[in-house]
Amino acid sequence: MSATPTHLDDIGALARQGALFVINHSGGKDSQCQTIEVLRVVPRAQVLVVHATLGDIEWPGALELARDQAADAGVPFVVAEGRWRDGSRKTLLGMVEAQFARRPEVPSWPSSDARYCTSDLKRNPIAREIRAWARPRGFSIIVSVEGIRAAESAKRARDKPFELMGRQYTNSVWAWYRWLPIHAFSTDEVFASIEAAGQRPHWAYAEGNERLSCLFCVFGSANDWAHAAERAPGIAARYRALERMTGYTAHQNRRPIDEIVAAGRTRLIDRRAVLPIAAE
Template identity: 55%
Template sequence: MQNPLFETQWPPDEVQDLIRAGALIVSNHSGGKDSQAMLIELLKISPAAQMLVVHASLGEMEWPGALEHAEQQARNAGLPFVVARANKTLLGMVEARFDSRPDVPSWPSAQHRQCTSDLKRGPIEREVRRYAKEHGFQTIINCVGLRAEESPRRAKAITWRKNETNTTQSRAWFDWLPIHHFNRDQVFEAIREAGQELHPAYGLGNDRLSCVFCILANSNDLRNGAVRNPELYQRYVELEQKTGYTMHQSRRSLPEITGIHIDGCSQEGQRTHEKKPE
């Protein structure tokens, strides 16, 4: 398959130069299709000895088997695999915020995604720094399988940049979106050509994979998650009811989106991500 990532050259010269100089290539892997396709592409340009696969475990909040799927792909390629875990959970964060500030939205939003920063990015960066120090890497290329096709906001994302926050006198850190230009068909094609299987949730009809109930998920994925994970779904619905705020960016409650209602949970008086009137 012809690589569609860059009109002129892929990987960019700077990436090639850093790999030749011994940079560590970090492949963030959620267990989803984009992470899987990205790792396939990265294996084409980097020696295995310079690669690390890292998974931010969301515990019961992520689709069952996501961690194992990511780990299996890494192991099959002979790559080290590290699990990054936060010291808190999404529902715990929501409850704590509601207890301390019931007057403001309790759930993360598309504009303020504490779920990503606190549960994924922060723990991953911690584990990558530790691994790089232990193995003597002074340059890091941190790769994420974010694609332009997914949303207008992601289409505007910077595909290559130096991360000044994580760069120190002894360490250079770069962030790269290697498959930013891939469309959905190209993602699936890369996986098929590699002879790999997708996470089973895709076979159940999911479009995306990570959290079972994501603030950005479409209605099909949320409904699928509710059907396949009823106990977790009930906890989300009950917490929406307790806080009075909806978790989804559409500002509709989960039962409104999925059509699946929980006995004893009324949706009357449900607030949204917006701050309630004074």
């Protein structure tokens, strides 16, 4: 495995200044790999692992994988949850229903133009947890670590692997950085890093998944939707019912769930035949 994390000089300098490195861990292979790589270069006392839970619509075992990897490494782990103003739990399907009730004339589901699932269920809850963790412990420099890779898409290839996101002047000065340690890694290098560390990726990869977060990510592949429908028919039924109720499709490609799942089945079967990871 030849790949190494990006920007190690900058990271070393921030570590010496006492920064807190917050690993955003979805439970997927890229999160797992970046955790391994970060822990090679950052002191454990300056690491926090955060998982933004999506509840029962995320792949079963994703939260547990993140939690267990953090526990095995001896670093703290917190779970971030989206919340409505009254404090009740926010869910993706609940937000779709609310969006439909508020404005039935516009598409109810998240899209690349209205990616409210990421902001409300991941980014904002994680930022809240980071503040709650960092303040009482005296951290004023935060490095948000994300497992984004250039090989995933043209858009992600344009992401900067390391940047200062901003400074906040509140009661104290806060500096926020974003670091993509495995931005240059290939998919093979991600799996190789996990294997070299003596770990196993989430079981869904061995059964054919390409990516992993929501069972039915609105940007996900037909392959992954077919697998999700096979594993979680009850969740698929809830998506189907909500598509019918709103009159809008969940996937941004504007095809209904049953059509996507049917299209993905053949690909899933083909993919399983050539998987590099042997299913147990």
